[in-house]
Amino acid sequence: MIKLWAKCLLAACSLLAIVVAANATVAAATEAAPDDPPTAVLTLESVLAEALESSAELEAVRAQVRAAEASIAPVGALPDPMLSLSVSDMPVGGVRLDETPMSGVELGLSQLVPGGSKRSLRRQVRELEVVALLARYQDRRNDLVRRARRAYYDLQYLDAAVVIAGQDRQLAQDLLATAEARYATGGGLQQDVFRAQVRLSRMIDTLVALRQRRAAAAVRLNRLLYRPPSQPVPALPPLTRTYFSLADQALGIRAVESNPQLAEARTLVEQMQTQARLAAEGIRPDYTLGFMYRFRQEVPMEPMPGEDFWSVSAAINLPWIYRSQTVDQEVAGAQAQQMAAASNLEALLNEIAAGIDELLVEIVRDDEQLALLETGLLPQAEGALASSMAAYATGQVDFLTLIDNQMNLYQLQMQGLELIADHERNLADLEYLVGEPLAPESRAMEVSSSAN
Numbered sequence: 001m002i003k004l005w006a007k008c009l010l011a012a013c014s015l016l017a018i019v020v021a022a023n024a025t026v027a028a029a030t031e032a033a034p035d036d037p038p039t040a041v042l043t044l045e046s047v048l049a050e051a052l053e054s055s056a057e058l059e060a061v062r063a064q065v066r067a068a069e070a071s072i073a074p075v076g077a078l079p080d081p082m083l084s085l086s087v088s089d090m091p092v093g094g095v096r097l098d099e100t101p102m103s104g105v106e107l108g109l110s111q112l113v114p115g116g117s118k119r120s121l122r123r124q125v126r127e128l129e130v131v132a133l134l135a136r137y138q139d140r141r142n143d144l145v146r147r148a149r150r151a152y153y154d155l156q157y158l159d160a161a162v163v164i165a166g167q168d169r170q171l172a173q174d175l176l177a178t179a180e181a182r183y184a185t186g187g188g189l190q191q192d193v194f195r196a197q198v199r200l201s202r203m204i205d206t207l208v209a210l211r212q213r214r215a216a217a218a219v220r221l222n223r224l225l226y227r228p229p230s231q232p233v234p235a236l237p238p239l240t241r242t243y244f245s246l247a248d249q250a251l252g253i254r255a256v257e258s259n260p261q262l263a264e265a266r267t268l269v270e271q272m273q274t275q276a277r278l279a280a281e282g283i284r285p286d287y288t289l290g291f292m293y294r295f296r297q298e299v300p301m302e303p304m305p306g307e308d309f310w311s312v313s314a315a316i317n318l319p320w321i322y323r324s325q326t327v328d329q330e331v332a333g334a335q336a337q338q339m340a341a342a343s344n345l346e347a348l349l350n351e352i353a354a355g356i357d358e359l360l361v362e363i364v365r366d367d368e369q370l371a372l373l374e375t376g377l378l379p380q381a382e383g384a385l386a387s388s389m390a391a392y393a394t395g396q397v398d399f400l401t402l403i404d405n406q407m408n409l410y411q412l413q414m415q416g417l418e419l420i421a422d423h424e425r426n427l428a429d430l431e432y433l434v435g436e437p438l439a440p441e442s443r444a445m446e447v448s449s450s451a452n
Contacts, residue, residue: 042234044152047225051148052141054226061137068130076123084108088294104309108292115316116284121277128271132264138435139260144224146432150425151221156239157421158214161414165210168410169203175406176200179399192399199403241370241420242427244438246363251356251434258435259352265345272338279330283323285316352433359430363423370419373412381409 052058089102176196183193218233256262290313319327385405431438 065133072126076119079112082110104294104296106294110290113287116281118281124274132267135260135264146428149428153424154217165207172200172203255434269341272341276334279334282327288315363426366419366423373416
């Protein structure tokens with residue numbers, strides 16, 4: 001009689017332990033692992049602001065913009081004037097200005113004036129280069145925001161995965177204790193104990209692997225923020241899903257208007273068109289205007305006193321002499337570059353349109369799978385695990401069924417977490433392709449203000 005009461009008490013205690021562990025497993029993971037030190041919360045907005053502020057890549061593009069802006073005035077300015085000084089008509093016997101009336105010192109000034117609209121076209125080419133660099137800067141900024149967001153979501157996913165894996169490991173430990181207790185009293189099998197040990201070992205390995213992945217993800221985020229690689233990343237807020245409708249948004253049209261890569265490509269096409277016009281202007285001659293003043297000295301015994309002379313000159317180059325070797329080749333090269341830029345723009349339009357469509361398909365697929373999990377599979381898995389726990393405590397279900405239900409619930413929980421992370425990462429990629437935020441207005445304003 002005492003032995004029977006002991007068995008009943010042991011079974012009741014085991015059932016209570018399993019139920020408590022199950023409740024902890026199926027509950028939402030809203031806090032960090034118990035071994036994580038309490039730290040300040042690192043928000044997505046603060047990460048984006050720090051990444052944009054500390055990025056050396058963005059600073060390099062900004063420096064290129066400043067350099068291109070500084071070169072606009074020089075390329076459109078006139079060439080430097082030429083000042084010349086010469087001594088002419090000197091006698092062979094020595095340098096004397098008073099031996100012959102032809103001797104003198106000449107001071108000249110000349111200026112090269114490019115013909116046609118070469119100067120204005122050169123300025124336009126450089127101004128378009130500045131516009132293209134500004135678009136490139138915006139694209140690099142958007143790409144940095146995308147990479148920082150993806151790294152942030154990876155950390156959020158791994159933090160939540162570590163919590164779920166830790167709870168499942170604790171449940172596996174409780175199941176092992178129950179299996180050992182039932183086997184010690186003759187109510188269970190040794191195989192049940194072995195299965196529970198294997199399950200616990202796998203969960204420990206999984207938890208170690210997740211923590212290693214979390215450390216690697218922290219290094220990636222630190223690299224984007226230009227922090228020391230080993231600097232600890234504080235706790236992140238729980239991973240949540242962004243809800244908004246994409247059905248009524250003409251993303252393709254918005255991308256054509258907002259994508260910085262397309263803006264840069266269009267600017268390059270215009271720049272190559274201007275470059276071709278500049279090359280065609282090469283057939284127009286350049287002019288060289290000159291002024292010369294000749295100082296003379298009086299020569300003894302000459303009946304007429306020496307007087308100074310002045311003269312002006314004008315000269316042009318003859319570009320049509322070697323036109324086939326110079327101007328025509330430059331025009332052909334500029335036109336080929338224009339065609340290449342136009343083809344690159346068309347290819348980029350096609351690539352971005354296809355990328356948007358693929359991401360929309362993935363986002364819809366993630367949403368549908370997540371809805372199926374949340375409304376059907378997860379509640380069923382939770383109910384199956386709870387019922388199998390109660391049945392196992394009374395010997396109505398074998399241990400293998402209990403382990404299978406536990407594994408099914410864990411896998412569904414991890415799958416749901418991965419779907420949420422994929423949803424957010426795909427949204428980050430989609431916003432990059434469109435070229436502007438698609439998230440709710442509040443978050444869009446915060447992300448935009450963090451760039452300033």
